[in-house]
Amino acid sequence: MFDIVSFIPRAVAQSVPLLFGSTGEIITEKSGNLNLGIPGVMYVGAISGVIGSFLYERSFSDPSQINAFLGVLIPLACCLLGSLLMGLLYCFLTVTLRANQNVTGLAMTTFGVGFGNFFGGSLIKLTGAAVPSIALSATSNLFRRSLPLASGMGWFGKVFLSYGFLAYVAFVVAFAASYVLERTRVGLQLRAVGEDPATADAAGVNITRYKYLATCLGCMIAGLGGLYYVMDYANGVWSNDAFGDRGWLALALVIFTIWRPKVSAAASILFGGLYILYLYIPSGGNMAVKELYKMIPYVVTIVVLVFSSMRNMRENQPPESLGLPYFREDR
Amino acid sequence: MIHITKRKEMPLPQALAIRLLAIALSLVVCGVITAVMTGLNPLDVYGTMIKGAFGTQRKIWILLQEIAILLCVALALTPAFRMKFWNLGGEGQILVGSLASAACMICLGDKVPNALLILLMAVASVAAGAVWAGIPAIFKARWNTNETLFTLMMNYVATQLVAYFVIVWEVPKGSGNIGIINQSTEAGWFPQLFGYKYLLNIILVALLTVAMHVYLTYSKHGYEISVVGESASTARYVGIKVDRVIVRTLLLSGAVCGFAGLLLVGGTSHTLTTTIAGGRGFTAVMVAWLAKFNPAIMAASSFLLVFMGNGAGEISTAYGLNHSFGDILTGIILFFIIGCEFFISYKVHFAKKEGERVV
Numbered sequence: 132m133f134d135i136v137s138f139i140p141r142a143v144a145q146s147v148p149l150l151f152g153s154t155g156e157i158i159t160e161k162s163g164n165l166n167l168g169i170p171g172v173m174y175v176g177a178i179s180g181v182i183g184s185f186l187y188e189r190s191f192s193d194p195s196q197i198n199a200f201l202g203v204l205i206p207l208a209c210c211l212l213g214s215l216l217m218g219l220l221y222c223f224l225t226v227t228l229r230a231n232q233n234v235t236g237l238a239m240t241t242f243g244v245g246f247g248n249f250f251g252g253s254l255i256k257l258t259g260a261a262v263p264s265i266a267l268s269a270t271s272n273l274f275r276r277s278l279p280l281a282s283g284m285g286w287f288g289k290v291f292l293s294y295g296f297l298a299y300v301a302f303v304v305a306f307a308a309s310y311v312l313e314r315t316r317v318g319l320q321l322r323a324v325g326e327d328p329a330t331a332d333a334a335g336v337n338i339t340r341y342k343y344l345a346t347c348l349g350c351m352i353a354g355l356g357g358l359y360y361v362m363d364y365a366n367g368v369w370s371n372d373a374f375g376d377r378g379w380l381a382l383a384l385v386i387f388t389i390w391r392p393k394v395s396a397a398a399s400i401l402f403g404g405l406y407i408l409y410l411y412i413p414s415g416g417n418m419a420v421k422e423l424y425k426m427i428p429y430v431v432t433i434v435v436l437v438f439s440s441m442r443n444m445r446e447n448q449p450p451e452s453l454g455l456p457y458f459r460e461d462r
Numbered sequence: 463m464i465h466i467t468k469r470k471e472m473p474l475p476q477a478l479a480i481r482l483l484a485i486a487l488s489l490v491v492c493g494v495i496t497a498v499m500t501g502l503n504p505l506d507v508y509g510t511m512i513k514g515a516f517g518t519q520r521k522i523w524i525l526l527q528e529i530a531i532l533l534c535v536a537l538a539l540t541p542a543f544r545m546k547f548w549n550l551g552g553e554g555q556i557l558v559g560s561l562a563s564a565a566c567m568i569c570l571g572d573k574v575p576n577a578l579l580i581l582l583m584a585v586a587s588v589a590a591g592a593v594w595a596g597i598p599a600i601f602k603a604r605w606n607t608n609e610t611l612f613t614l615m616m617n618y619v620a621t622q623l624v625a626y627f628v629i630v631w632e633v634p635k636g637s638g639n640i641g642i643i644n645q646s647t648e649a650g651w652f653p654q655l656f657g658y659k660y661l662l663n664i665i666l667v668a669l670l671t672v673a674m675h676v677y678l679t680y681s682k683h684g685y686e687i688s689v690v691g692e693s694a695s696t697a698r699y700v701g702i703k704v705d706r707v708i709v710r711t712l713l714l715s716g717a718v719c720g721f722a723g724l725l726l727v728g729g730t731s732h733t734l735t736t737t738i739a740g741g742r743g744f745t746a747v748m749v750a751w752l753a754k755f756n757p758a759i760m761a762a763s764s765f766l767l768v769f770m771g772n773g774a775g776e777i778s779t780a781y782g783l784n785h786s787f788g789d790i791l792t793g794i795i796l797f798f799i800i801g802c803e804f805f806i807s808y809k810v811h812f813a814k815k816e817g818e819r820v821v
Contacts, residue, residue, distance in 0.1 A: 230803055234796075242789065245788070245793060253499075253783045253784045419630050422626040425625070437605070443605070454610070457678060
């Protein structure tokens with residue numbers, strides 16, 4: 132039978148990387164930058180965290196002795212730094228040098244995925260470590276630590292309290308982003324930059340600064356999704372290409388939620404559920420049909436994209452200047 | 463203060479010089495990074511790369527065939543890009559093209575003569591690719607649906623569709639892959655010209671390059687594409703039916719992607735996997751853009767990217783590093799070329815400020 136109590140935690144665990152990715156991308160896109168490099172950024176975020184914690188764990192003869200505070204802080208800081216650098220690179224090329232955003236984004240994805248897989252595959256050789264694979268179980272235990280009372284609270288604990296801290300961070304960040312975008316002056320100005328930069332510029336908004344800040348912040352948030360995946364979901368074990376197409380799914384989620392982070396909080400769980408639904412649908416041992424079920428999130432996204440363009444309501448459209456570089460002297 | 467103005471149009475030799483300078487700079491950076499990773503002197507690194515790409519006759523053929531396929535996909539995307547339609551669905555269009563070819567090979571392999579089979583494969587894969595690109599095009603033309611995102615999503619629908627059929631056709635059952643199709647009969651395999659396996663692929667793409675250049679530069683369709691790309695309202699004003707041009711151009715774009723799928727299945731690998739497109743749909747976007755959508759220059763930019771990929775592959779094998787090293791180097795080169803476009807389209811002035819120079 133369909134076991135909802137085991138399904139929900141698994142769906143939520145799948146949803147967290149998507150939620151980080153989509154929140155980051157929504158903030159980015161609200162500034163008018165279509166960052167197709169998000170899948171690459173998430174890889175870089177993940178591997179940067181892995182490198183940091185790998186080196187930290189290696190400095191102890193027994194990794195279980197690591198300092199709990201530093202054990203979390205080091206991968207977190209490395210992840211944020213790695214993603215920030217990717218964000219700066221994207222901004223430098225597209226905002227300062229006004230390069231084409233699609234091409235820059237795709238190049239960043241090529242680079243980022245390659246960067247992740249390269250260091251994932253060669254880190255052991257490069258550092259001369261005597262371990263067979265990257266398994267950061269000590270760090271992973273810190274990231275996976277849930278509230279001690281969760282196990283004593285039956286289904287409620289399982290569904291709501293059984294996650295590592297990054298999962299809660301994802302939801303808090305999504306709601307915070309939603310609040311800032313909709314209710315604050317900064318959010319209003321950011322949306323103005325994405326809708327019509329020339330008007331915002333005339334009103335005295337610093338376009339370059341907003342684009343840089345939004346994109347870099349977006350990349351840092353997206354990078355956390357990669358870190359969550361490897362440290363929490365994958366138990367600290369890095370395997371190449373395991374992250375898969377989640378980065379693109381996060382981009383799909385942006386469209387699905389029509390650029391609203393708070394909707395994304397719920398929709399990401401739906402997507403996470405759709406992503407693993409094939410494990411729960413009885414297919415009578417027919418493996419092939421399961422592959423078709425994996426199509427569902429993408430088909431649903433396409434349907435949403437088509438419907439929102441058909442209904443053509445102004446509040447449901449992508450930011451007006453999405454994907455276009457801004458040059459003040461263009462008239 | 464720094465002041466930036468738009469250039470009118472830079473003469474071609476100067477623009478090429480800037481691009482070559484950027485490529486040279488990026489190669490230096492790549493060499494330094496490789497040297498740091500492997501502890502070798504950079505010159506040896508370049509030597510290894512050249513050996514990896516041109517070392518043996520077999521390697522040269524592989525290089526040429528890789529260039530041909532990548533160029534074919536880039537050519538496919540070009541008409542759409544000239545129209546400012548961002549077809550990021552090359553990956554999916556190649557996949558459905560491959561799927562259609564493989565389906566013909568598997569289902570009709572021993573039922574029809576070989577020449578007819580190859581013809582059917584060609585028709586099926588071209589049609590499949592055209593349909594896959596046509597769907598987003600119709601929605602773009604009718605309701606202005608965002609094509610970048612739509613075509614991107616279609617890639618994953620195609621991937622899962624191929625994954626489904628891979629399991630349906632898997633040999634032996636439970637292995638999760640199809641293996642070489644028609645290994646014994648070689649039905650549906652492209653004939654070898656003069657004993658060279660890849661020669662036919664290369665010739666076909668060379669012909670396609672010329673045809674595409676003529677189509678874009680000298681035909682009425684090519685002109686209409688350029689006008690729509692410059693300004694849809696102008697196109698409408700002069701009586702071009704914009705939605706028809708969009709759908710027609712995307713059918714062409716998808717068809718050529720499907721053709722690339724045919725080349726991959728019929729000419730190169732004789733099998734079907736979910737990764738058969740190998741990211742070419744995305745790499746080709748960069749190839750086409752780097753060449754400013756000019757078919758002849760595209761051959762050069764495909765060469766550059768394939769050379770870097772194969773050369774970096776050789777480095778990773780030689781020094782026991784992970785094969786993704788090539789992607790890192792490719793990424794770095796792309797960043798440099800993307801960045802250098804700025805100096806082609808814009809001019810930077812350094813103005814004096816109250817007696818002191820600020821740079």
